[in-house]
Amino acid sequence: MAKHFPDIEMLFKGDRLAISRAISSVENESPESQALLKRVFSQTGRAYRIGITGPPGAGKSTIANKLAQLYRGQGLSIGIIAVDPTSPFSGGALLGDRVRMIDVELDDGVFIRSMASRGSLGGLSKKAIEAVDVLDAAGKDIVIMETVGVGQSELDIAGAADTTVVVLVPESGDSIQAMKAGLMEIADFFVLNKADRAGAEQAVMSIKMILSFKEQPEWTSDVLKVVASEGKGIDSIAEKIRQHREFLMQNDRLTKKRRLRLEDRIRTLVADRLKVDFWDRARSSLLEKKMADVMKFSTTPYDVAEDLIEHFRTM
């Protein structure tokens, strides 16, 4: 029997404590989280989802913070999920984000949550996306997802945004190179933060040169120069997001984007579930038994995989 989440009506009314509990439930995969997520999903689809990503130290938190303040000034409610794929033994970033975020945390219209991976990286992006659903269902007008880096889990999270902003700084030489690995594909536009520093023009040129290789038939990406710590250029980011949102509203683009995203999510859920179903006690011990032969090179990983699948489909 699925347990029920106690505060679901409070959650839908936007109650802070209920939001906080719901995200904890998702994060901890508590017994009631499955039923909760199903109910939450039915209330999603209203929030606009903004992804902010880039290398550590680029100023993503500051930008998320200042954007939130700007939107608050327009009377909108905001949720922020800050994802930090930190490894277990260096988990200092959690507190760091919270401290940096304190400007907006005091405002009741902004809900901020940091999520760090404790242990495996794998589940974090799934949980972060579910936390965004919770904020959407709680009535937030805008949900900002802030993620570090260029790994697969960051790409997954960025893929869950309606508009994705990639933040770089003049010193991001390494990061501009790393963009080849995926950031370039996901960026709807770039922000060069700390643009008052030396090397800003060169960085903008590097990004524009890489952009010139990208096919952009309908939406043209761009690089905005900002100095987030002084609040300079935040309005230009908001304006660019508005333009991109308007672009997505045409020709059903947003609907198509969300549909693809939900299909991806179902495929991921299927893969996760199959993995759990597959590796039950029977097949785990079958693998264990076969490993002796693999280690003696008398069978191969390919043959063992085939045998295990045969077992799964005929049992």
Added chain:
Amino acid sequence: MAKHFPDIEMLFKGDRLAISRAISSVENESPESQALLKRVFSQTGRAYRIGITGPPGAGKSTIANKLAQLYRGQGLSIGIIAVDPTSPFSGGALLGDRVRMIDVELDDGVFIRSMASRGSLGGLSKKAIEAVDVLDAAGKDIVIMETVGVGQSELDIAGAADTTVVVLVPESGDSIQAMKAGLMEIADFFVLNKADRAGAEQAVMSIKMILSFKEQPEWTSDVLKVVASEGKGIDSIAEKIRQHREFLMQNDRLTKKRRLRLEDRIRTLVADRLKVDFWDRARSSLLEKKMADVMKFSTTPYDVAEDLIEHFRTM
């Protein structure tokens, strides 16, 4: 009927053209690649596998190159797989690596192959590990896997090494931060390259501080300072690898490590195969049909995933 790879005996003799063809076959997933990989696997287990990873520009290729020269001087044969998870439209790195590698490429005892992802990141690490098997089966004494970055696919490749070396430079402030995401866990030791530059001592201290948080009950990680372009410190890297190899030879550690690695590989093969089997025409069209309800919020991704799995297990 599985096709057969024509040059298998030549491959086992270490013939360059046969190696090259076999890796191409694996890379392109040609019809004969499955049968080839099974035969190849039976001849593996002799090469020592060294992983070299770190951010772009850290000098991994130079270090791989100089290490290869050093091992050549000891009469050993070497294979190098340089993996670059480059996105399709910025695929310049392939040529770049080849040019940088030219020192050792002329020597018949060294086989070098660059592999770049064309399209999806996902399959690259699997293929790179299979290419390493090919080099192992071809009789290489040492196989070096060189990979860029800190993403999941790089971690997978590093996980396939017996000894993993993480290369940083004094400017790697960003990267040292990014290590939190996984490099720290996989490094058997660190190399600070370009250690004649300003900031070297500070970088070493940063790494050592992070290392001090890591539990290292038996093997103690370390940071070696080198200037690879001038050949300074390459012998210290080789010596550290030798010490680590010796450590692994005690108490069956290497055997246990390889066993875990092969188990992981079987699990990955199973997951990949299940994915292909699952998403046949029947379930793809079932998903297609259900998406209309998901978009209307009259069902949820969770319910659809459950229905699809039910369909898979009862068909």
